[in-house]
Amino acid sequence: MTDDILVMRGITKRFAGVTALSDVNFAVQRGEIHAICGENGAGKSTLMKVLSGVHPHGSYEGEIVYDGQPVAFSTVRDSERLGIVIIHQELALAPQLSIAENMFLGNERASKGLIDWNRTNHEAAELLARVGLRENPVTQVSDIGVGKQQLVEIAKALSKEVKLLILDEPTAALNDEDSAHLLDLLEGLRDEGITSVIISHKLNEITRIADNITILRDGRTIETLPAEGLSEDRIISGMVGRDLENRYPPREPKIGDEVLRIEDWTVHSPVQADRVVVDKASLTLRRGEIVGLAGLMGAGRTELAMSVFGRTYGSNISGKVFKNGQEISTKTVDQAIAHGIAYVSEDRKRYGLNLIADVQRNISAAALRKLAPKKWVNENEEHSVAEKYRRSMNIKTSSVATTVGTLSGGNQQKVVLAKWMFTDPEVLILDEPTRGIDVGAKYEIYTIINELAEQGLAVLVISSELPELLGLCDRVYALSSGRITGEVDRAEATQERLMQYMTQGQMT
Known part of the structure; x- marks a missing residue:
């Protein structure tokens, strides 16, 4: 018999006549990491909002049993009192407050109506150490990166004596190193007896860390499976209701003449004028071609794209841009658009x-x-x-x-x-075009990209996912420390070869 810390039965939730959840059943064992998978709109976040009190009791149908007792939460505070803490995809930190102030906001360490700052900062430091952060508790949240902010959110949850931690897309905005650290932390919390529910589109992370996986589709529970030995293809089949034999749509490229050429492009940091972010980068794009740009976090991929597109990033920029063989100026966004260049940012919401x-x-x-x-x-x-x-x-x-x-x-x-x-546009730059998107929607985006290339557009795809670049692109450039270190045709491209270029100095 399983020791379930949470059981949700027959959960149905409607919005303005639209059924977001329909008779969903969901159970989580004590001390496990349980993943929820599904396409966008499957009901994953809605289910967790029902659980945590964001959608209060009475606004949904069904029953929630937590720690062996029926519960009915009217507010998030109600669920937090019992040790259920949710961390949303959009982090709820106040950027101008310190780490410690954020950590105990609404849960202040006070005596006789006055905040005890010594106790606040001392307890904050202990919690930060527990999640592997060495930051000073008085540091403003705006001065730390997104990966560390995610850890601050978890430290904040620990301050509330969390028993069931819910994380909605916790690694969506993180680089590989920060993602790995976060997953290691969740495994450590599991060893301490803390149960976690994680929603993620990153199936490789799910199969690595989860004990069990529940799949939702169209607001319904499809199945719950043990994660051990489960393939990504099997999860995808449950999510989309069909097998995706090929995650990338077939394509027969019709590549034409050169449409864009960038030569010796150099960009300095806007805040550190002596630091070179992009160093004499040169690349070409041809009509009907999909070209990839690979690089580790901090390699200068986004900085290269933004500096070309209206110089929206950087200082002391030099180099040349050619369109159809003629040198052009892209010093403003209006100029870039007028010359047929479009840029889709990696942060679509911002x-x-x-x-x-x-x-x-x-x-x-x-x-x-x-x-x-x-x-x-x-x-x-x-x-x-x-x-x-x-x-x-x-x-x-x-x-x-x-x-x-x-x-x-x-x-x-x-x-x-x-x-x-x-x-x-004649040139389309796509920066992380499928970030935070489920596998079914990714296929649709890939299909659109292929169609645009077939119409004659030159497409540059920046992606942190090497399989995506290999499955989509005709050529791939590798960037390391701001320098182009390699160029590989589709037929010769492998993850190993790209990673070699992404981690080395400039080729001779």
Whole structure:
């Protein structure tokens, strides 16, 4: 007989007539790491919000049994009192407060109405050490990286005497090193008897760390499986309801003439003028070609792309950009767009979208001039354009008047792509185009990228996932410490060869 710390039975949750969860059953054993997998919109985050009290008792149907007792949480505080703590994908830290202040916000260490700062900082230091951080507790959160912020969130959970820790996409924004450290920490917490539920699209991480995996699809429980010996293909089959024999759509490239060439591109840090971030990088893109850019975190991939696209990053930039053999200037975003260059940022929520605006306004945002011949936007034409892209890119929304922030990650990414396609680009730079997107939506994005290349666009894909570059690209450049260290054709590209280039100095 299993020792379940949590049992959820018959959970049904509706939003404005839409059923997000339908008779979901979910059980977690005490002291395990339990993963929840599913496509965007499958109901994973909604289920955890029901559990933690974000969606209060009475707003859903079904029963929750925690630690052997039926529970009915009206607020998040109610669940936290019993040791259930949820860490959302969007970290809930106040950037201008210190680590210690964040850690005990709402749970202050006080005596007679006054905060005991010595006790606060002392306890914070102990908790930071427990999660492997050596930062001073008085350090502002804005001064530490995302990986360390994630660990601060876990330390904050430990301060609440957590028994069941819920993590929603905890490694989505982390590099490989920070991700590995976080997974090691979760394994350490398991050894201490703390139970974890982790939602993630990174199946390699799930199969490494989880004891059991529950798969949701279309708001329903499909199955719960032991993780040991479970293949990623088997998980994908459960998630999408079909086998994805090939995770990358087939493609027969039709590569034409050179459309963009970058020569001796050098970029310095905007805050440390003497530090070179991109060092004499040169690359070419041809029509109909998908080119990859590989590199470890800090190699300069995003910095290279942003500096070319309107110099939105960097200082003391030098080098040349050629379009169709003619040197061009891309010193401003307007100039870059005018020369047919589009850039899809790795952070779509911060730089790519207006989350409180609708789909229609987001799609038209980068090329409003096309809709305003007399300085007033023709809203009927704007609507028609948005509808065209909604259909052609299969953006799953009932209306282009839908607020973008309510869409799934995959559909948000399609809106960003549509926005830049409306600018009529000849060169499309995609920075981490499938970050935070489930495997089914990834396939759709790959299909769109292939179609764009088939239409004659030159596409540059920046990705931290080497299998993605190998499965998608015709050529791959490797970047290390700001320098191009290798160029490999598709037929000769392997993960091992790319990693060799990504970890070495400049080739001779």
